[in-house]
Amino acid sequence: MSDNVIEVREVQKRYGTFTAVDGISFDVKRGELFGLLGPNGAGKTSTIRMIYGFSPLSGGSLRVFGHDITTGWRDVRARLGVCHQEDSLDEEMSVRDNLEIFAGFFGIPRAVARDRANRLLEFFGLENREKASVRELSGGMMRRLAIARALINEPDLLILDEPTTGLDPQTRHQLWEKLARLKNQGVTIILTTHYMEEAAQLCDRLIIVDHGKILVEGRPRDLVAQFVGKQIIESSPVCEGLRRFVTERGLEHEDLGHRMLIYCKDDENIYHEITKTYCQDNCILRMGTLEDVFLKLTGRELRE
Amino acid sequence: MSQSAPQLSWRLLRVWRRDWLVTRKSWLIGFMTPLLEPILYITSLGFGFRILIPEIQYEGHTLTYVVFMAPAIIATNIMYTAFMENSFSSFVRMYYQKTYDAIRATPLSVDEIIAGEIMWGATKSLMAATIMATVLSLFGLVRYPTGLGLLPLAFLGGLLFGAIGMLFTAFVKSIDMFNLPIFLLITPMYLFSGTFFPLENLPNWAQSVAWALPLTHLVSLARNLCLGTVSWMNVLVSGGYLLAATMLLVPLALRLMRRRLIQ
Ligand SMILES: Nc1ncnc2c1ncn2[C@@H]1O[C@H](COP(=O)(O)OP(=O)(O)OP(=O)(O)O)[C@@H](O)[C@H]1O
Ligand SMILES: [Mg+2]
Numbered sequence: 017m018s019d020n021v022i023e024v025r026e027v028q029k030r031y032g033t034f035t036a037v038d039g040i041s042f043d044v045k046r047g048e049l050f051g052l053l054g055p056n057g058a059g060k061t062s063t064i065r066m067i068y069g070f071s072p073l074s075g076g077s078l079r080v081f082g083h084d085i086t087t088g089w090r091d092v093r094a095r096l097g098v099c100h101q102e103d104s105l106d107e108e109m110s111v112r113d114n115l116e117i118f119a120g121f122f123g124i125p126r127a128v129a130r131d132r133a134n135r136l137l138e139f140f141g142l143e144n145r146e147k148a149s150v151r152e153l154s155g156g157m158m159r160r161l162a163i164a165r166a167l168i169n170e171p172d173l174l175i176l177d178e179p180t181t182g183l184d185p186q187t188r189h190q191l192w193e194k195l196a197r198l199k200n201q202g203v204t205i206i207l208t209t210h211y212m213e214e215a216a217q218l219c220d221r222l223i224i225v226d227h228g229k230i231l232v233e234g235r236p237r238d239l240v241a242q243f244v245g246k247q248i249i250e251s252s253p254v255c256e257g258l259r260r261f262v263t264e265r266g267l268e269h270e271d272l273g274h275r276m277l278i279y280c281k282d283d284e285n286i287y288h289e290i291t292k293t294y295c296q297d298n299c300i301l302r303m304g305t306l307e308d309v310f311l312k313l314t315g316r317e318l319r320e
Numbered sequence: 321m322s323q324s325a326p327q328l329s330w331r332l333l334r335v336w337r338r339d340w341l342v343t344r345k346s347w348l349i350g351f352m353t354p355l356l357e358p359i360l361y362i363t364s365l366g367f368g369f370r371i372l373i374p375e376i377q378y379e380g381h382t383l384t385y386v387v388f389m390a391p392a393i394i395a396t397n398i399m400y401t402a403f404m405e406n407s408f409s410s411f412v413r414m415y416y417q418k419t420y421d422a423i424r425a426t427p428l429s430v431d432e433i434i435a436g437e438i439m440w441g442a443t444k445s446l447m448a449a450t451i452m453a454t455v456l457s458l459f460g461l462v463r464y465p466t467g468l469g470l471l472p473l474a475f476l477g478g479l480l481f482g483a484i485g486m487l488f489t490a491f492v493k494s495i496d497m498f499n500l501p502i503f504l505l506i507t508p509m510y511l512f513s514g515t516f517f518p519l520e521n522l523p524n525w526a527q528s529v530a531w532a533l534p535l536t537h538l539v540s541l542a543r544n545l546c547l548g549t550v551s552w553m554n555v556l557v558s559g560g561y562l563l564a565a566t567m568l569l570v571p572l573a574l575r576l577m578r579r580r581l582i583q
Contacts, residue, residue, distance in 0.1 A: 031583065068425055070421075070424050070425070071582070071583060072582065089427075090427040091427075093425060093426055093427045094426075094427045096425075097425070098425035100418065100421060100422070100425075102418055102421075103418070104417070104418035104419065104421050104422035105417075105422075106342070106417060106419060106422070107417055108342045108345075108417075109342060109345075113341070117337075117338050117341055117342075118422070118426075120334050120337055120338065121334050121335075121338075121423055121426035121427070121428055122426055122427065123331075123334070123427075165422075166425075169426075
C-alpha cells in the first residue's frame with residue numbers, strides 16, 4: 017500500500033445543477049496534519065463529507081486507506097473519526113455516555129469502551145464533568161467532547177471540520193497542543209479552519225480552495241514566501257506620495273483605499289526609504305502571514 | 321451509501337441499543353403512561369357509558385362496553401407509540417440533534433439507522449402493550465392463551481405505524497408539519513377503526529373505507545385475541561394485511577429517508 021492515507025482524484029460534488037466541488041485532486045500522507053482552507057462556501061465541508069463516505073461523489077475517485085470509498089466505506093469508517101462542523105452530540109445523554117454509547121456503533125466491547133472513555137475524558141480534561149448532561153457544557157467543553165468522541169475507535173485518521181470555531185484562545189491553544197500530541201502518536205489528521213494562524217502553526221501541508229477548485233497547495237511557510245514574501249509594509253492611512261512611489265518603483269502592492277500593503281519580498285531597504293520620505297508614523301514593517309496569502313488568493317469580497 | 325438497494329445488516333441493532341439506553345434513563349415516564357392509561361379509560365368510558373350503553377353487539381357476541389372497548393385501548397396505543405417515536409422523536413434526532421449525521425461517521429448505513437429506529441419504535445409499542453395488557457388482565461379483560469398473541473401483534477403493528485411515521489419524517493420541513501398527518505390520518509383512524517363502536521354501526525361505504533385502514537385490522541385482531549374469539553380467517557386476513565403493509569412500507573420508508581439524507 018502506498019504512503020497516502022487519502023487520495024482524491026478529480027473529485028466533483030454537485031447539488032442539483034450547482035457545482036460545489038469542481039474537480040479537485042490531492043493526497044494526504046500517513047502521519048501528516050493536512051489543512052483544508054477556503055472562504056465560506058468554498059466546498060470544504062462538501063469535500064470532507066465525501067472523504068468519509070457521507071456524501072456520494074458526483075465525479076472522480078476517492079481512496080482512503082487504499083479502499084475505494086464508494087465500495088469500501090464500512091472498512092474506512094471503522095478506522096476514522098469525524099468531528100462535524102455542527103454539533104452532533106447526543107443531548108439526551110451524559111458526557112460519559114456520549115463516549116460509551118458511541119463506541120457501540122463501532123462494535124467496541126463495553127469494558128474496552130469504558131476504559132477508552134476514561135482515558136479520553138482525562139486527555140481532554142472532562143473527567144470532572146463526566147456525569148453532566150451535554151446541555152450543561154460550555155461551547156469549549158462540547159467541542160472537546162466531540163473530538164474525544166471522534167477518537168473512541170482509536171482512529172488512524174481524524175477528520176476535523178472547523179474544530180476551533182467559536183472557542184476562546186485558551187481552549188484553542190490547548191486543542192492545538194492535543195492535536196500535536198495525537199499527530200505524534202501517528203494519527204493522520206485533516207482539518208478545516210478559518211484561523212490562518214492556526215493553519216500556519218499546525219499544518220504540515222495545506223490547500224486553499226475557492227469555488228470548489230484548489231488555488232494552491234503547499235507548506236504554510238513556503239506559501240508565504242512564494243506569494244507575499246517574508247515581510248510586508250503596511251501603511252494606513254495612505255498618502256499620495258506613497259502611492260506614486262510604489263507605482264514608480266513598480267513594487268507589488270495592494271491598495272485598499274484607506275490601507276496599503278506593499279510586498280517588499282526580502283528587500284528591507286524599501287521600508288527605510290519609505291519611512292524616511294513618506295508617512296513615518298503610519299507605516300509598519302511586519303511579517304508576511306498565511307492570512308495575507310489567503311486574502312491575496314481568494315480576494316477580499318464577502319462570500320454568501 | 322448506494323441509492324438503490326437497501327444496505328442492511330445486524331448492525332441496525334446498535335441503533336436500537338442506543339435508543340434503548342437513552343430511553344432507559346427516563347424509564348419511569350415510559351412505564352407510568354401505559355400503566356395508567358388503561359385505568360383512566362376504563363374508569364372514564366367504562367363507568368361513564370355503563371348506563372348509556374348497557375351492552376354492545378359485536379360479531380354475534382353480546383359484550384359489556386368495557387369488554388368491547390378495552391382491546392382498542394391497546395391497539396390505538398400501539399399505533400400512537402410507534403408513530404410518535406418515528407415521527408416527532410426521530411425528527412428531533414435527525415434534524416435538531418444531528419444524531420443520524422453522527423452515526424453516519426461510523427460503519428453504519430442510512431438503512432441500518434432508519435431500520436434500527438423503526439425497530440425501536442416497534443419495541444416501544446411492544447413494551448407499552450405488554451404493560452397495558454397486564455393491567456387489563458387484572459381487570460379480567462384479557463383471555464389467555466390467545467391474549468399472548470397481543471405481543472407479536474404489538475411488534476408487527478409497531479413496525480407498520482413506525483414506518484408510517486418515518487414516511488412523514490422523510491418529507492416534513494419543520495416539526496409542526498407532523499400535525500397534518502395526525503389530523504388527517506391518525507385521529508380519523510383512532511375514531512373510525514372500530515375502536516369505540518362496532519364498525520357494523522357505520523354505513524356500508526364507511527365500513528369499506530374503515531377496512532382499508534391499518535388500525536381497523538389491528539383493533540380487530542387485538543379484540544378477538546382479548547376476547548378469545550380469534551379465528552384463522554381473522555389472523556389470515558388482518559394479520560396478512562398488517563404484514564403485507566409492513567413489508568411494503570418499511571422498505572419505502574428506508575428509501576425515502578435515504579433520498580432525504582444522502583445528498
Ligand atoms: N446539501 C446541499 N444542497 C445544496 N447545496 C449545498 C448543500 N451543501 C452545501 N451546499 C452548497 O455548496 C457550497 C459549498 O458548501 P460547503 O458546506 O462545502 O462549504 P464550506 O467550504 O464548508 O463553507 P463554510 O466555511 O461556510 O463551512 C455552498 O455554496 C453551499 O451552499
Ligand atoms: Mg463547512
